[in-house]
Amino acid sequence: MSARNILVINCGSSSIKFALVNEAQETFILSGLAERLGSPEAVLHWRLGEHKDSLALPGADHRQALSHLLPIVQQAAAGALHGIGHRVVHGGEHFSGASRLDASSLHSIRQIAPLAPLHNPANLQGIEAAMKLFPDLVQVAVFDTAFHQTLPEHAFRYAVPQALYAEHGVRRYGFHGTSHRYVSQKAAQMSGLAVEASSWLVAHLGNGSSTCAVENGLSRDTSMGLTPLEGLVMGTRSGDVDPNLHSHLARTLGWSLEQIDAMLNHDSGLLGLSGLSNDMRTLELAREQGHPGATLAIEVFCYRLAKSLAAMSCALQRLDGVVFTGGIGENSALIRRKTLDHLGLLGLKLDEQANARCIRGIAGAIHAPDHPRVLVVPTNEERQIALDTLALLD
Ligand code: AMP
Helix, strand or coil, X not given: CCCCEEEEEEECCCCEEEEEEECCCCCCCEEEEEECCCXXXXXXXXXXXXXXXXXXXXXXXXXXXXHHHHHHHHHHCCCCCCEEEEEECCCCCCCCCCEEXXXXXXXXXXXXXXXXXXXXXXXXXXXXXXXXXXXCCEEEEEECCHHHHHCCXXXXXXXXXXXXXXXXXXXXXXXXXXXXXXXXXXXHHHCCCCHHXXXXXXEEECCCEEEEEEECCEEEEECCCCCCCCCCCCCCCCCCXXXXXXXXXXXXXXXXXXXXXXXXXXXXXXXXXXXXXXXXXXXXXXXXXXXXXXXXXXXXXXXXXXXXXXXXXXXXXXXCEEEEEHHHHHHCHHHHHHHHHCCHHHCCCECHHHHHHCCCCCCEECECCCCCEEEECCCCHHHHHHHHHHHHHC
């Protein structure tokens, strides 16, 4: 049988990211983005091999964008498309793995939507459009939360009245599961260890960031919670704050819940601390020029990340290594160094030259000899979604 092609789709409220993945190739045949959907500026951008192109689609919705994408995909796949994998943010407690999309799984995803009111409805829009356009293809949902369904109860429960969990699903779910799973498997391969007998602390650091303790191929704890706001300092998200901050701001400043929500999700994190940018590249450059806000944002980011990794180590019996991934984890030698500087008690030590070499997609070991492993592993969520889709085809 020749290698199969899977189209991977990630729908946001006004965007569709896509990649055409061939099971035998690490690089994508086709990739791109439809953005500003539903507005006069809607546009489809794609890259086919070395060729880049775009098409204005004024006023197009998700379905219209996908129908314009269809002939481009068919051409790129030479007519051989075997399935579609959809990224879905929240699978609640219902989904502990990928699921074929049918009336029953769609119903469950809809029921889970209150837990992810911004994300799941957008994901569903894309799924419904794709199912209408490609009725004969197998379509699969791959959930950001599913990998973390193996957390033990003592790691996923909040210390709030139990009825909130039992009746309203208030618990820690965790996100970025596809990435944590992919890079922890790669880390085991790179180290000559069996996934089922290896133990990792993973830091996925991008615009959204989270840590994860992975033992024997299973997630045992993770820093995000009921929503992707909990845990680390992120691009514009605060991560952990005192839960009483809400009532404090309401009482002292008269802020509404919507204002507090927007502040914590969109105006905080690296952007809020630096007063400059949510983008780590910009902050590193500004720090070099002595910008105090950028310097502080980087210090807080690294300290809080180190604290989270140390906390995650409680979930492991043994440590085979620390893994950095995501745009920041894969590219920033500075962030990796400053974070590990706080983790001397775990015995971690960098090889500075190796650390400087692992940027722009270069994977590798960056620890000093005779010290615990520290690896840089580029993530590839689209490939993992394609592999999960293929596994359900088989
Ligand atoms: P992601 O969400 O995984 O695409 O990651 C986006 C983040 O990665 C942004 O904060 C970028 O500034 C950061 N990033 C990308 N390249 C670099 C780099 N060379 N150095 C530092 N940060 C980077």
